[in-house]
Amino acid sequence: MIRFESVTKQFGRRKVLDEISFEIRKGEVFVIVGASGTGKSVTLKHMVRLLTPNAGRVMIDDVVINHAYGRELERVRERFGYLFQGGALLAWMNVFDNVALPLREKTRMGKDEIARKVRETLAMVGLENDGDKMPSEISGGMQKRAGLARAIVRDPEIVLYDEPTSGLDPVTARMIDQLIARLNRQIGITSVVVTHDLHSALTIGDRIAMLKNGKVAELSTPAEFRKSRNPAVREFLDAQFITPEAQEGGF
Amino acid sequence: MIVREPRQFPETTNSLQNLGRRCLVIIGETGRCGVLLAQSLWAARHLLVSRRMRRETVAQMYVAGIRSIPVITIVAVFTGMILALQTGLVLSRYNQEIYVGSGVMVTMLREMGPFMTGLILAACVGSSMAAQLGTMMVNDEIAALEIMSIDPVRFLMTPRMVAMLVMTPVLSFYTCMMGVLGGGVVAMTQLNLKWSQYMVNAMDFADIKDLYVGLFKSVIFGATIVTVACYEGFTTEQGAVGVGMATRRSVISAFLLILVLGYFVTRIFYN
Numbered sequence: 001m002i003r004f005e006s007v008t009k010q011f012g013r014r015k016v017l018d019e020i021s022f023e024i025r026k027g028e029v030f031v032i033v034g035a036s037g038t039g040k041s042v043t044l045k046h047m048v049r050l051l052t053p054n055a056g057r058v059m060i061d062d063v064v065i066n067h068a069y070g071r072e073l074e075r076v077r078e079r080f081g082y083l084f085q086g087g088a089l090l091a092w093m094n095v096f097d098n099v100a101l102p103l104r105e106k107t108r109m110g111k112d113e114i115a116r117k118v119r120e121t122l123a124m125v126g127l128e129n130d131g132d133k134m135p136s137e138i139s140g141g142m143q144k145r146a147g148l149a150r151a152i153v154r155d156p157e158i159v160l161y162d163e164p165t166s167g168l169d170p171v172t173a174r175m176i177d178q179l180i181a182r183l184n185r186q187i188g189i190t191s192v193v194v195t196h197d198l199h200s201a202l203t204i205g206d207r208i209a210m211l212k213n214g215k216v217a218e219l220s221t222p223a224e225f226r227k228s229r230n231p232a233v234r235e236f237l238d239a240q241f242i243t244p245e246a247q248e249g250g251f
Numbered sequence: 252m253i254v255r256e257p258r259q260f261p262e263t264t265n266s267l268q269n270l271g272r273r274c275l276v277i278i279g280e281t282g283r284c285g286v287l288l289a290q291s292l293w294a295a296r297h298l299l300v301s302r303r304m305r306r307e308t309v310a311q312m313y314v315a316g317i318r319s320i321p322v323i324t325i326v327a328v329f330t331g332m333i334l335a336l337q338t339g340l341v342l343s344r345y346n347q348e349i350y351v352g353s354g355v356m357v358t359m360l361r362e363m364g365p366f367m368t369g370l371i372l373a374a375c376v377g378s379s380m381a382a383q384l385g386t387m388m389v390n391d392e393i394a395a396l397e398i399m400s401i402d403p404v405r406f407l408m409t410p411r412m413v414a415m416l417v418m419t420p421v422l423s424f425y426t427c428m429m430g431v432l433g434g435g436v437v438a439m440t441q442l443n444l445k446w447s448q449y450m451v452n453a454m455d456f457a458d459i460k461d462l463y464v465g466l467f468k469s470v471i472f473g474a475t476i477v478t479v480a481c482y483e484g485f486t487t488e489q490g491a492v493g494v495g496m497a498t499r500r501s502v503i504s505a506f507l508l509i510l511v512l513g514y515f516v517t518r519i520f521y522n
C-alpha cells in the first residue's frame with residue numbers, strides 16, 4: 001500500500017535516509033522504532049509529501065507521491081490521517097473546532113451532522129467533556145488525543161502516528177495503544193506508528209522496522225524482533241529491559 | 252512557498268562569489284514574495300463564499316487596526332507637534348508663522364502619515380504575524396493544514412492581507428488628522444497662532460491629490476508588511492530560535508522596503 005523504493009533524503013550534507021526500501025501492507029500495524037534523530041518523523045513526512053526525497057520514490061498504491069501535485073496530491077492526502085508529535089492543534093480554536101475543522105472546510109456535511117461526528121470522535125479518545133477547552137488549557141497528553149481525534153474524524157484509510165504515546169502517563173499510553181489496535185481491527189485502518197516505546201511497539205505491531213544510520217536495520221514481526229541477534233536491536237531492547245524469553249504480552 | 256528544509260547553495264570561495272550569491276538569494280526571495288502576494292490576493296475570491304473567512308478577516312482587522320490605535324495616536328500627535336515646532340521656528344524668523352499649518356498638513360498627507368503608519372504596523376502587527384506563523388510552522392500546525400488540504404495561504408494569509416489592505420488607508424488618514432491636530436496645539440501654545448488661523452491655512456493647502464497618493468502609498472505598505480511577515484513565517488526553521496530570527500528579519504525587511512518603496516511611489520506621482 002505504501003512503498004519506499006531506495007528513498008534517500010539529505011539535509012545539507014547529512015544523509016538522514018540512505019536508500020531505504022520497505023513496503024507497508026494494507027490493514028497492518030507497521031511500527032517504526034529507532035533512537036531520536038534517526039529520521040522516523042522524516043520517514044512519515046515522506047508518505048504525505050511534506051518532504052520529498054532526493055532520490056528514489058514513495059508509492060501510495062500506484063501513485064508516485066513525490067511527483068503528485070494539485071488535485072492528485074489532495075486525493076492521496078485525503079486517504080491519510082496524521083497525528084503529529086505535539087498534536088499540532090490550532091492554538092486559537094477550542095478542541096471541538098479543531099476536530100471539526102477538516103469536516104467544515106472539506107466536506108458538505110451539515111452543522112448537526114458535524115457536531116454529532118465530532119462528539120462521537122472525541123468520545124473515542126476520551127475527551128467527550130473537553131470540547132470547549134482551548135489547546136493551551138489542556139495537558140500535553142490531551143492535546144495529543146485531540147490531535148488524534150482530528151486525524152481520524154474523516155475516517156481515513158491510513159493513519160500515521162508520530163510518537164502517540166511519548167510523554168503520556170502509562171495508563172493513557174496503554175489507552176492510546178488500545179485505541180490504535182481497535183481502529184485497526186474494527187475499521188481496518190492501516191496504521192504506521194513511530195515510537196521509541198518498545199512495549200507499545202511489541203504489543204500493537206504486526207511488523208516492526210528499526211531505523212539506524214539511515215538504513216532499515218531490522219524488519220520483522222514482534223516475536224522475531226524480540227529474539228533478534230542484531231546488535232542494534234539488542235542494544236535497544238536491553239535499554240528497555242526486554243529479554244528474548246519474555247512471554248507475548250507479559251512484560 | 253512553504254518550505255521546511257534549508258535551501259542549498261553551492262559553497263563560495265571568495266567575496267565576489269559571495270556577493271553574487273547574496274544577490275541571487277535576494278532576487279529569489281523577492282520573486283517568491285511576489286508569488287505569495289499574488290496567491291493571497293487570488294485566494295481572496297473565497298471571501299465571497301466562505302463565512303468563516305469573512306469572520307477571520309474582521310477579527311484580523313480588529314487585531315491590526317483597533318489594537319494599534321493607542322500607539323499610532325501618540326506617534327502621530329508628536330510627529331505633528333515636532334513638525335509644527337521645527338517649521339514654526341524657521342518661519343518665525345521671517346514672521347511667517349501663519350504658514351505653519353500648510354507645512355504640517357502637506358508633510359503629513361504626502362509622507363509622514365503613511366510612513367509612520369507603515370513603520371508602526373510593521374513593528375506591531377507584522378512582527379507578531381511573523382512570530383505567530385513561524386510558531387505554527389515549528390509546531391507542525393501548518394503541516395497539519397496541508398495534510399487536510401487546507402491551503403495555508405488562503406486560510407491564514409488572505410484574511411490578514413485583506414484586513415491590512417482595508418485598515419492601512421484608514422489608519423493612515425487617522426494619523427494625518429492626529430498629526431495636524433498635534434501641530435495645531437503647538438501652533439497655539441508656542442507660536443501664538445489662533446486655532447482658526449492654523450486650520451484655515453492648513454485646509455487651504457490640503458490637496459486631494461496628496462491625500463490619494465498618501466493613501467495609495469499606505470496600501471502598498473500594508474501589502475508589503477503582510478507579504479514579508481507571512482513569507483518569513485512560512486519559511487521558519489529550527490524551532491524557537493528560528494521564530495525569533497523570522498520575526499527580526501520581517502521587521503527589518505519591512506522597514507527597508509517601506510523606505511525604498513515610499514521613495515519610488517513619491518517619484519512616480521511628483522515629477
Ligand SMILES: Nc1ncnc2c1ncn2[C@@H]1O[C@H](COP(=O)(O)OP(=O)(O)O)[C@@H](O)[C@H]1O
Binds near residue numbers: 040
Ligand atoms: N526540516 C528539516 N530541516 C533540516 N533538518 C531536518 C529537518 N527535519 C529533520 N531534520 C533532521 O533530520 C534528522 C532526523 O529527524 P527526525 O526524523 O525528526 O528524527 P526522529 O527520528 O527523532 O523523529 C534530525 O537530525 C534533524 O535534524
Ligand SMILES: [Mg+2]
Binds near residue numbers: 040085
Ligand atoms: Mg520525531
